[in-house]
Amino acid sequence: MANVNEKMEALGKKPSAIRNLFEYGNRRAAEIGRENVFDFSLGNPSTEAPTEVHDAIVDLVDNFGSVALHGYTSAVGDNAVREAIAKDINDRFGAGIDKTDIYMTCGAAASLTVSLNALVCEGDEVVAFAPFFPEYRVFAEAAGAKFVTVPAADDFQINFEACEALITKNTKAVIINSPNNPSGAVLTEATLLRLCDLLRVKEKEFGTAIYLISDEPYRELVYDEKTVVPYLVNLYARTLVCYSFSKSLSLPGERIGYIVVSPKMEEHADVFAAVCGAGRALGYVCAPSMMQRVVSRCLGKTSDKNVYNINRNLLFEALSAYGFTCVYPDGAFYLFMKSPIPDAVAFCEAAKKYELLLVPSDSFGCTGYVRIAYCVSTEMIKRSLPAFKKLAEEFFIESFPT
Numbered sequence: 298m299a300n301v302n303e304k305m306e307a308l309g310k311k312p313s314a315i316r317n318l319f320e321y322g323n324r325r326a327a328e329i330g331r332e333n334v335f336d337f338s339l340g341n342p343s344t345e346a347p348t349e350v351h352d353a354i355v356d357l358v359d360n361f362g363s364v365a366l367h368g369y370t371s372a373v374g375d376n377a378v379r380e381a382i383a384k385d386i387n388d389r390f391g392a393g394i395d396k397t398d399i400y401m402t403c404g405a406a407a408s409l410t411v412s413l414n415a416l417v418c419e420g421d422e423v424v425a426f427a428p429f430f431p432e433y434r435v436f437a438e439a440a441g442a443k444f445v446t447v448p449a450a451d452d453f454q455i456n457f458e459a460c461e462a463l464i465t466k467n468t469k470a471v472i473i474n475s476p477n478n479p480s481g482a483v484l485t486e487a488t489l490l491r492l493c494d495l496l497r498v499k500e501k502e503f504g505t506a507i508y509l510i511s512d513e514p515y516r517e518l519v520y521d522e523k524t525v526v527p528y529l530v531n532l533y534a535r536t537l538v539c540y541s542f543s544k545s546l547s548l549p550g551e552r553i554g555y556i557v558v559s560p561k562m563e564e565h566a567d568v569f570a571a572v573c574g575a576g577r578a579l580g581y582v583c584a585p586s587m588m589q590r591v592v593s594r595c596l597g598k599t600s601d602k603n604v605y606n607i608n609r610n611l612l613f614e615a616l617s618a619y620g621f622t623c624v625y626p627d628g629a630f631y632l633f634m635k636s637p638i639p640d641a642v643a644f645c646e647a648a649k650k651y652e653l654l655l656v657p658s659d660s661f662g663c664t665g666y667v668r669i670a671y672c673v674s675t676e677m678i679k680r681s682l683p684a685f686k687k688l689a690e691e692f693f694i695e696s697f698p699t
């Protein structure tokens with residue numbers, strides 16, 4: 298038996314359901330050809346990074362000077378970059394952010410692990426709302442917290458009755474994710490105001506501090522002008538925003554993002570110091586140096602969202618017409634579809650017969666749904682529709698009389 302950390306060994310030996318499915322898709326593609334596999338497993342952006350990213354890289358490589366460009370920045374990130382990000386946030390949301398509130402990180406995953414490690418003390422609980430990004434459990438437990446999950450609300454906003462009962466004197470942080478992976482739901486301002494009020498009431502009741510961690514890699518990925526994603530710093534003082542450029546600029550492999558520690562919390566200096574300490578302890582100091590400069594030149598830009606919008610409408614309309622019930626996604630690039638049978642794992646296994654790779658909702662903390670990542674080519678979606686139709690025929694046979 299290896300003399301290693303058993304929890305880490307177990308994590309390493311049990312890849313996520315999503316990764317497993319992705320690997321299955323690769324094996325299947327080798328057997329029958331990539332064009333015959335309809336892989337909806339991964340949230341890997343399919344649209345190109347905006348041209349500004351390319352232009353910034355070329356200009357930096359040509360003109361910035363290799364030593365400065367590829368050298369270490371400050372542990373918290375480059376000052377000019379943090380200044381530019383603070384200005385962008387203030388221009389968009391009037392949030393009163395200063396560069397000293399910003400810690401550059403390696404994407405949202407690092408933002409979350411750093412934030413959780415900064416906050417969690419022995420005996421603390423971290424609350425998340427189903428359906429949630431499965432890695433929240435991994436990150437919270439690795440930081441030493443008990444991970445508590447609030448069951449999903451019927452409309453994929455917040456189940457307040459359950460939430461109220463699950464926030465206790467041990468709750469240190471609550472994680473929200475809007476636009477949501479996997480449901481595509483966007484939390485309304487009314488929902489968020491109610492949540493913030495509840496947290497304040499609970500803080501008072503228990504005499505504790507409860508932090509709101511807003512995980513926002515999909516902030517810009519909304520498709521209707523009327524869809525607003527409120528900025529949490531303006532609603533709740535004890536907010537940490539975990540942002541990433543992985544999705545908005547199609548840069549997931551470059552590992553770049555940031556944490557905002559709201560200046561509105563009175564203990565800001567201590568929390569920011571704890572973020573710096575956690576970044577140091579976890580080895581996340583000095584986020585990728587060139588990418589810090591690249592993103593600071595591309596603030597306010599996004600990849601072509603129109604492709605995702607086309608995919609969203611195409612899939613939603615076709616799958617609804619075949620008889621499936623889908624949550625209409627206001628944002629992100631996932632369609633959450635109700636499994637026609639209670640066992641979504643069995644349904645996804647059945648879908649594999651038609652080479653459709655769908656993720657069962659179980660690992661997102663709720664049963665009976667599947668996630669379809671539509672950040673794929675529109676052409677693949679069109680080719681996959683006959684397969685979805687056959688799947689529907691198998692499960693809703695009475696709707697398709699022969």
Ligand SMILES: Cc1ncc(COP(=O)(O)O)c(C=O)c1O
Pocket residue numbers: 340403404405406407430474477478512514541542543549554
């Ligand atoms: C909700 C959510 N949070 C965090 C992440 C991690 O993002 P990043 O690639 O920036 O680490 C993802 C990635 O898919 C996600 O969907």
